[in-house]
Amino acid sequence: MSHKSILVHLANDDEHKTRLDVALRLAKQNDAHISALFITTPIGMPVEVYGRGASVQYLLDATKSAENRADELEKEFKDICHRENISHNWIVEEGDHISLLAEHAHAADIIIVSQPTFEHFEDRFRTRLVEEITLLSGLPCLMIPRGFDASKDVGKRMMVAWKGTREALRAVRDNLSALKKAEKVFLLTIQPETEDALSLSEVRNYLKRHNIEAETVKIAQTENSIGQTIQDAATAQSCDVIVCGAYGHSRLREMFLGGVTKHLVKEATIPVIMSH
Numbered sequence: 001m002s003h004k005s006i007l008v009h010l011a012n013d014d015e016h017k018t019r020l021d022v023a024l025r026l027a028k029q030n031d032a033h034i035s036a037l038f039i040t041t042p043i044g045m046p047v048e049v050y051g052r053g054a055s056v057q058y059l060l061d062a063t064k065s066a067e068n069r070a071d072e073l074e075k076e077f078k079d080i081c082h083r084e085n086i087s088h089n090w091i092v093e094e095g096d097h098i099s100l101l102a103e104h105a106h107a108a109d110i111i112i113v114s115q116p117t118f119e120h121f122e123d124r125f126r127t128r129l130v131e132e133i134t135l136l137s138g139l140p141c142l143m144i145p146r147g148f149d150a151s152k153d154v155g156k157r158m159m160v161a162w163k164g165t166r167e168a169l170r171a172v173r174d175n176l177s178a179l180k181k182a183e184k185v186f187l188l189t190i191q192p193e194t195e196d197a198l199s200l201s202e203v204r205n206y207l208k209r210h211n212i213e214a215e216t217v218k219i220a221q222t223e224n225s226i227g228q229t230i231q232d233a234a235t236a237q238s239c240d241v242i243v244c245g246a247y248g249h250s251r252l253r254e255m256f257l258g259g260v261t262k263h264l265v266k267e268a269t270i271p272v273i274m275s276h
Helices: 016-030 052-084 097-107 123-137 166-174 176-181 194-209 226-236 251-257 260-267
Strands: 005-010 033-039 088-093 110-114 141-144 157-161 184-190 214-219 241-245 272-275
Touching (some): 005 016, 005 097, 016 033, 016 052, 016 110, 016 141, 033 052, 033 097, 052 088, 097 123, 110 123, 123 141, 123 260, 157 176, 157 226, 166 176, 166 194, 166 241, 184 194, 194 214, 214 226, 226 241, 226 260, 260 272
Parallel strands (some): 005 033, 005 110, 110 141, 184 214
């Protein structure tokens, strides 16, 4: 991947170190600047916490714990950046995660976040973070799946989920530099309509003009959901990242009917770059 300014979301959660490790690796590979934004406010309340008094105490304790973790991680982060000669800045703030990420997005090319969990009620807030920051930031959002091995490649073999929509085109344009640097690029269409076949040919020629040779993968019929079919196709081609448009349908329709965005946010097993 070849984005030159990376914003990574950090908090005191189980996956924050993986996000940071991925960001550092990408920054080193691409001579990119990395902005690490550590937000000390908890994203959601655990199910074990009940009552206003307990909630206030939890917030105080959780914020203090996050501040301590931020201090520890800052030294480690800066030591790595100095050792690897990575341009960087470290930011610690308290407040709403979505608002703060959107605020700092103006100086970035891509935002790195983690795939949410879906075990408890409060996890809906973590889910909302991934979706909302993709919609609000105006940037591509790289979602790292839970349990991801940060030493694995991201961006060597890229699968573009193509549909003749504004969101899919935005995803291609947002990631031209990364697609150009990839060793292999695939353009995937699933159950294409006539206009999709035409736009697939056009976008393939568009990529050629940017010196990107993309191999087309056409799936005429599938018994699985579109989201699952995208995942299966990426796995079959040994891809390490999926590039797609977020919310090709209205958000209300996806809320009630599911949709590709919702499926990938919940089920993806490799990194996904979403644009809107």
